[in-house]
Amino acid sequence: MSSFCILMQGYPNFLQIDETYAWKSGVEGYVSASTKNGPSVDFLAPLFYKEDEDYQPEIWVTVYLSALALTLQPAKTEVFKVSEGQTYEMMLNEFLQENPDKTKKDFPYIEMSTKKMTAFLPMEDASFYYYRAKILRVFSMDPFEEAEIFKLLVLLTGDSPKNSLKIYLYAKKRDLNGYTPQEGDFIEGNLWMYGTTHFMTGSFPTDDEYAE
Numbered sequence: 001m002s003s004f005c006i007l008m009q010g011y012p013n014f015l016q017i018d019e020t021y022a023w024k025s026g027v028e029g030y031v032s033a034s035t036k037n038g039p040s041v042d043f044l045a046p047l048f049y050k051e052d053e054d055y056q057p058e059i060w061v062t063v064y065l066s067a068l069a070l071t072l073q074p075a076k077t078e079v080f081k082v083s084e085g086q087t088y089e090m091m092l093n094e095f096l097q098e099n100p101d102k103t104k105k106d107f108p109y110i111e112m113s114t115k116k117m118t119a120f121l122p123m124e125d126a127s128f129y130y131y132r133a134k135i136l137r138v139f140s141m142d143p144f145e146e147a148e149i150f151k152l153l154v155l156l157t158g159d160s161p162k163n164s165l166k167i168y169l170y171a172k173k174r175d176l177n178g179y180t181p182q183e184g185d186f187i188e189g190n191l192w193m194y195g196t197t198h199f200m201t202g203s204f205p206t207d208d209e210y211a212e
Contacts, residue, residue, distance in 0.1 A: 008066040008168065008170055008194060009066060009151070009168055010063070010064025010065050010167070010196055011064060011065055011066070011153060011166050011167050011168045012062050012063070012064055013035065013062070013063055013064075013165060013166065014035075014036070014060060014061075014062055014063075015033035015034060015035060015041070015060065015061065015062075015063050016033060016034050016058065016059070016060050017031065017033050017054075017055050017056060017057055017058065017059055017060075017061060018032040018040065018057060018058075019031075019032040019057065020032070020048075020052070020055045020057075022048060022052070023048070026048075027046075027048065028044060028045060028046050028047075028048050029045050029048030029052070029055075030043070030044060030126050030127060031043055031045050031048075031055050031063075033063060033195075035158070035163055035164070035165060036163065038157065038164065038165060039156075039157055039158070039163075039165055041120075041165060041193065041195075042122065042126045042193065043063070043127050043193040043195035044126075044127045044192070044193065044194050044195070045194075045195055045196065046194060046196070047196050047198055050198060051196065051197045051198060054197040055197075062197065063195045063196070063197055064195065064196050064197070065165075065166075065168070065193065065194070065195050066167055066169070066170065066193075066194050066195075067129075067167050067169050067170070067191040067192060067193045068170055068171075068191060068192045068194075069169050069170060069175075069190075069191050070128075070189065070190040070191060070192060071175075071189035071190045072169075072171045072175070072176060072181075072187055072188075072189040073176070073177070073179060073187065073188060073189055074179060074185060074186070074188075075114070075132050075185075075186040075187055075188040076114075076188070077114055077115045078114045079111055079112070079114075081109040081110070081111055081112075082109055082110050082112055083108060083109040083110075087110070087112075088109070088110055091107075091110055092104060092107050095107045114132070116134075116186065117132060118132055118133055118134060118155060118156060118157045118158075119131065119132040119157070119188075120132075120133075120156045120157040120165065123190065127192060127194075128191070128192055129190065129193060130188075130190055131156055131187075131188060131190070131191055132186065132187075132188040133154040133155055133156050133186070133187055133188070134154060134155045134185075134186050135153070135154055135181055135183055135185045135186075135187060136153045136155055136166070136183065137152070137153040137183060138151075138152055138153075138181055138182065138183055139151040147172050147173070147174065148172070148173040148174070149171070149172060150170070150171045150172075150173060150176075150181055151168055151170055152168065152169045152170075152171065152181055153166060153167075153168055153169075154166065154167060154168075154169045154187070167193070169191065
């Protein structure tokens with residue numbers, strides 16, 4: 001799949017460049033960037049030698065993000081109890097206002113579910129992440145080197161255009177253990193993030209591929 005990475009179509013995200021690190025070869029490099037009101041993201045820039053002028057610290061630039069799914073499976077749902085923190089305190093206050101004859105002992109915890117939760121957490125190596133994402137679109141692709149590929153537009157995190165992070169995630173069908181991704185599914189696994197500021201082969205999304 002390494003030769004496939006340079007051809008992966010990326011989804012546009014408007015990011016502020018934070019830091020860069022060029023590889024000794026001078027061809028590739030790592031870039032650290034962040035959204036306006038949301039998360040930061042580290043990615044491998046395979047065309048760093050052509051794009052280094054775009055990756056100046058503190059400037060804003062459109063980066064086309066894509067990722068290889070190293071693992072992918074339907075997300076498991078967990079329910080856990082919360083008895084402290086801002087969310088609990090807010091709901092406790094609402095409960096006490098609605099039930100003036102009750103006390104905190106009558107509202108010891110709230111139950112929270114991961115069913116519709118997204119997560120995007122860095123792993124030990126740069127540009128590798130654990131993800132829990134929502135599938136927004138599923139696109140068909142021609143096989144690559146006899147491997148059938150799923151191309152997924154996924155929401156990694158955020159709930160508005162200013163803080164959300166959307167990418168195209170690519171996965172080999174044979175690695176999914178019979179699972180077929182569907183729009184609206186929540187999935188989880190590990191990924192390797194890529195980014196470019198150039199319009200490589202097929203990199204610019206069509207109008208039908210944009211997801212608000």
